[in-house]
Amino acid sequence: MHELLPFIIALVVAIVLIEMLADKLRVAYPVLLVIAGLLISFIPGLPNIQIDPDMIFFIFLPPLLFEASWSISFKEMKKWWRIIGSFAFLVVFFSALAVALFANYYIPGITLALGFLLGGIVSPPDAVSTGAIMKFVKIPKSTSAILEGESLLNDASSLIIVRFALVAVGSGQFIFQTAIRDFSWMVIGGIAIGLLGGWLFMQAHKKLPTDAPSDIVFTLVEPYLLYWAAEQVQSSGVLAVVAGGLFLSIRRFSFLSSASRIKAFSFWEALIFILNGIVFMLIGLALPEVVRGLRADGIPLGRAILYGCLVTVILIVTRMVSSYGALVATLIFRPSVAPGRGLSRRRRLGMPLLLGWTGMRGVVSLAAALSIPLTLPDGEAFPHRNLILFITFTVILFTLLIQGLTLPYLIKRTNLFDYGRELTEDEAKIKVKNQLVVETLRLLKEKHEKGLYKDPHLQKMINMWEDKISQPEKMKMTETSKQNYLELLENQRQFLAGLKKDPELHEEYIHWQIYQIDLEEERIKLL
Incomplete structure (x- = not known):
């Protein structure tokens, strides 16, 4: 040996x-x-x-x-x-x-x-x-x-x-x-x-x-x-x-x-x-x-x-x-x-x-x-x-x-396989991401209207990087923030799983987007 x-x-x-x-x-x-x-x-x-x-x-x-x-x-x-x-x-x-x-x-x-x-x-x-x-x-x-x-x-x-x-x-x-x-x-x-x-x-x-x-x-x-x-x-x-x-x-x-x-x-x-x-x-x-x-x-x-x-x-x-x-x-x-x-x-x-x-x-x-x-x-x-x-x-x-x-x-x-009828890889990924953005915004508004999401971290997500530079101490994610955000990611996964019924979307692209969410979840857990 x-x-x-x-x-x-x-x-x-x-x-x-x-x-x-x-x-x-x-x-x-x-x-x-x-x-x-x-x-x-x-x-x-x-x-x-x-x-x-x-x-x-x-x-x-x-x-x-x-x-x-x-x-x-x-x-x-x-x-x-x-x-x-x-x-x-x-x-x-x-x-x-x-x-x-x-x-x-x-x-x-x-x-x-x-x-x-x-x-x-x-x-x-x-x-x-x-x-x-x-x-x-x-x-x-x-x-x-x-x-x-x-x-x-x-x-x-x-x-x-x-x-x-x-x-x-x-x-x-x-x-x-x-x-x-x-x-x-x-x-x-x-x-x-x-x-x-x-x-x-x-x-x-x-x-x-x-x-x-x-x-x-x-x-x-x-x-x-x-x-x-x-x-x-x-x-x-x-x-x-x-x-x-x-x-x-x-x-x-x-x-x-x-x-x-x-x-x-x-x-x-x-x-x-x-x-x-x-x-x-x-x-x-x-x-x-x-x-x-x-x-x-x-x-x-x-x-x-x-x-x-x-x-x-x-x-x-x-x-x-x-x-x-x-x-x-x-x-x-x-x-x-x-x-x-x-x-x-x-x-x-x-x-x-x-x-x-x-x-x-x-x-x-x-x-x-x-x-x-x-x-x-x-x-x-x-x-x-x-x-x-x-x-x-x-x-x-x-x-x-x-x-x-x-x-x-x-x-x-x-060019026998160039059908021209199926979504391209880029088009399919964009469609998955766009639908996910729409659903995420709907969910955030719904939670906000019910008074469930009042966390500054979630409300000011767009300005996150600027605030991190100017006031990093205020942007430290609390345990409540983590739980709320992880809940949101889980809701995103469940929504994406439902997209498998869409005949235009191949599961590969849905799994690709879920993989991105998994990576984000692991990043949040390390904060």
């Missing part, structure tokens, strides 16, 4: 520096991390990092999924649930099926069960890669909500396919009735455990005398316990984490203090950045080892690269075809809920093309591939494990380099 410590520290520093370089170059940082990991792997004398396949899911996936469920807008998920469900479940299944049929037909020794295993591994697009790319281009909130919702749910659907494929490979048979029963329990049990666990954790936050550090520790423990509890009863740990995370996210303002929310935001932002950085770096670092495994299995490198290229093409084509299929089905059966209503025919037909081009693979595919056991239950080596790993790495690398580097150019060049 002492030998690995300098290497791990250097790896973390490299991740931070590469992210800075990516921002400067305006390139998605996962692309540079994969390339850097590949280049670093050729440096002689580096320590060999071995990751236990049974632990890869437990280390990385729970916190990544939990944070994603807190970041997503549940309101937007409900609004676009049809197309999100289509991409998260149907498109993932069709992608896995297409890869399975191709692999079974074209790759020697790959059975249908192994083909489904490969298809389940490479079928889910990666939210981190897409999100990193979207930093440099503007797309409508409806489109980003669809991509975020898809990425949150497709992990669960793809990993369910992986689990059933592993069982089929290990046992050599697939019983349909048993599969339906197990699938139902995985879905229902996972969601139920997540909701129950989320409720229990919410009660713990409310009833225990927690502070910001203990609240943050609880939020770190929650995804791991939810995942572990679900896996112990053979249900879906992924769905448990997602369901529990969404449950807690919706109610975060009722059981977390402003200090906990502010400090937890920074903590989780740094944690997720490091976890994602390590995973993408591992993609490049592990590739040479997988190549050596291929050579030991007698598989030519050129042929393996060809397999990876063909699987990548199949995934891209399948996603695009599915995108157009989802659009056609929506226009036929529910035209009123189709995204981008009122667009020209060119933009309406071009939008699925770009949605199909957003299918970069990443964290979940890598975790699923590395989780393949080394041996079967009978002790024999797992068949074609190195080939499946290599194809997975190839798909991740090619989609990041080809789609990841060209997607920003396509978005800017085609």
